[in-house]
Amino acid sequence: MMKLAGEGDHWPLVWLNTGSLFLIALCCYSIFLLLLYFVRRRQYASLSGILPLFGLFILCCGTTNLLYIWAIWYPVYWILVLMKGITALVSLYTVVVLGSLKQKALAMTSTIQLETASFALKPEITESKQTKIRFYEDLEQRVAQLKQKLAEVNKRLQAEMQECQGAKSKLQQIQFQLVQTEKMSSLGMMVASIAHEINNPVNFVYGNIAPAKEYIQDLLGLVELYQQHYPQPVPAIQEYADAIDLDFLVKDLPKVLESMKVGSERIRDIIMSLRTFSRMDKTQMTGVNIHEGIESTLLILQHRLKGKPERSEIEVVKNYGILPPVECYPGQLNQVFMNILVNAIDAMEWKGISLEQLGSDKQTPNSFPRIEICTEVVKTQEATSNPQSVVIRIRDNGPGVRERARRLLFDPFFTTKPVGQGTGLGLSISYQIVTTTHGGQLDCVSIPGAGTEFIIQIPVRQSHRRYTEIS
Ligand SMILES: Nc1ncnc2c1ncn2[C@@H]1O[C@H](COP(=O)(O)OP(=O)(O)O)[C@@H](O)[C@H]1O
Ligand SMILES: [Mg+2]
Known part of the structure; x- marks a missing residue:
């Protein structure tokens, strides 16, 4: 160092x-x-x-x-x-x-300068902030108003759309009703004129059976008298008597006449039923016997009730009460009975069991298709001028209707039948006839698998109402 x-x-x-x-x-x-x-x-x-x-x-x-x-x-x-x-x-x-x-x-700006400037700008900044807040508030308010208006317009549009849909389906319903009514009225007219045309000649036949029977009895008496007084006729008469088998003829002729009488009586009944069913003669409301209408409808459907190889005959059980004459349009009510009965028969087509399958031990009452028709008078609840109603229940033991389908039954065009077999109009028209035209009620109760019941309720007197005739 x-x-x-x-x-x-x-x-x-x-x-x-x-x-x-x-x-x-x-x-x-x-x-x-x-x-x-x-x-x-x-x-x-x-x-x-x-x-x-x-x-x-x-x-x-x-x-x-x-x-x-x-x-x-x-x-x-x-x-x-x-x-x-x-x-x-x-x-x-x-x-x-x-x-x-x-x-x-x-x-360069100093910090103090900046602070002074910032302080001077503060009111302006606050003002601008407030303006901004006011602007946003205003904007929000306007958006809310617009939203509300939009919702209202939307609601109105939906209501209008629903109205349009309702009007459209109503129009369709009326259109099909008109077609159906037109069909029914032409069918009714045709049935009525055919019934009228056949009625006269059948009446001749039926009317002449009794005198013919009398004349034949007389002639047979005469033949018997001849046989008593001339036990040995000449060979030509004997030969003729053998040829015509006189003894058999004498026994069989009264039977032939009797079956002719029964046959012509049946023709007369059918004609009566056809006339009752069509009721073209009565376009006004009249007091009618409901049972007659049901009977005539059943008679027309006789061929469908009969047994078939794939199912036994449909049994019809009637529990008729005592009904007063009911003021109604009989032709239209018969159409209701017809629609409901045809549906019941259709529903039971599968229910019937094959006749070949029937063994005595296999037969149970439920194995057979059955329709039960009950009628009664009921008191209506309200004490109006219309205190009485008749109730007609048509019950079948077919497959029944499921709950979902039951709610749609009376809607036009609702059908579960194959195309060409079902139009889906029968029940909707029936509903119109019972409720709108007659001021009654039509209900359906069903237990799937056990059967279906249609309940028709019609007031006995209609005079206080104003009616819209379908036809
Ligand atoms: N007695 C019944 N049993 C079971 N289903 C029924 C009965 N009556 C009506 N229906 C159901 O209601 C539907 C509508 O009947 P309807 O209006 O008469 O039209 P359609 O007979 O032309 O089908 C039928 O397709 C059927 O499914
Ligand atoms: Mg039908």
């Missing part, structure tokens, strides 16, 4: 100098590092060049101080001088750059 002049006396000064220099150098390096850190963290656009330059200047100062310390022990001054020269150059350059930045630095 080198020896300093007068070192024994100046050691405290030397150490103080060294410490100060070291501290300055340390601070210079720290400042340099801090400046670098600021420059990196903040982009001082306008002062970007000067800060690193300051940093460099301070770095040079710090290094110079370190070299001073170095020179105390190792007096190699040229390094110190070189460093000082570099520091001088850097400081000079810094002065030049700072001078050029003077204008820019003065133009």
Whole structure:
């Protein structure tokens, strides 16, 4: 280590100098590092060049101080001088750059200035914020109003659409009713005119059977008298009597006449039923015997009730009560009975069991298709001028109707029958006839698998109502 002049006396000064220099150098390096850190963290656009330059200047100062310390022990001054020269150059350059930045630095807004400006702008900012809030509130209100209006329009449109749909289905219903009614009325007219045409000749036949029977009895009596008085007739008469088998003829002729009478009576009944069914003669409401209508409908459906190879005969059980004459359009009510009975027969087509399958031990009452018709008079609840109604129940033991289908039964075009067999109009027309035309009720009760019951209720008197005739 080198020896300093007068070192024994100046050691405290030397150490103080060294410490100060070291501290300055340390601070210079720290400042340099801090400046670098600021420059990196903040982009001082306008002062970007000067800060690193300051940093460099301070770095040079710090290094110079370190070299001073170095020179105390190792007096190699040229390094110190070189460093000082570099520091001088850097400081000079810094002065030049700072001078050029003077204008820019003065133009920079100070924090106080910024605060003052911000304070001055505060009311405006608050005002603008409030305006913005008011604008949004207004907007929200308008959107809500528009939404409400839209919902109302939507609701109105839906109601109108429903109305349109209702009107459309009503129109369709009326259209098909008209077609059906037209068909029924032409059918009724045809049936009525045929019945009328056949009625006269049948009446001749039926009317002449009794006198014919009398004449034949007379003639047979005469033949018997001849046989008593001329037991041995001439050969020609004997031959003729043998040829015609006189004994058999005498026995069989009354039977032939009797069956002719029964046959013509049946024709008369059928004609009566046809006339009752069509009732074209009565377009006004009249008091009619409901049982006659049911009977005539059953007679017309006789062929469908009969047994078939695939099912036994449909038994019809009648439990008729005592009914007063009911004021109604008989032709239309008969159409209702017809629709319901045909449906019951259709429903039971599968229910009947094959006749070949019938063994005496296999027969159970439920194995047979059956229709039960009950009628009765009931008191209507309201004490109106119309206190009585007749109730006709037509029950079958067919497969029944499921709940979902039961709700659709009276809708036009609802059918479960194959295309070409069912129109789905029978029950909807029946419903119209019973409810609208006669002010009654038509209901259906069914237990799937056990059977179906249609309940028709018609007021006995209709005079207080105004009616819309379907036909
Ligand atoms: N007695 C019944 N038993 C079971 N189903 C029935 C009965 N009566 C009516 N239905 C059901 O109601 C439907 C509608 O009957 P309807 O209006 O007369 O039309 P359609 O006879 O032309 O099908 C039938 O297709 C059938 O499914
Ligand atoms: Mg039907």
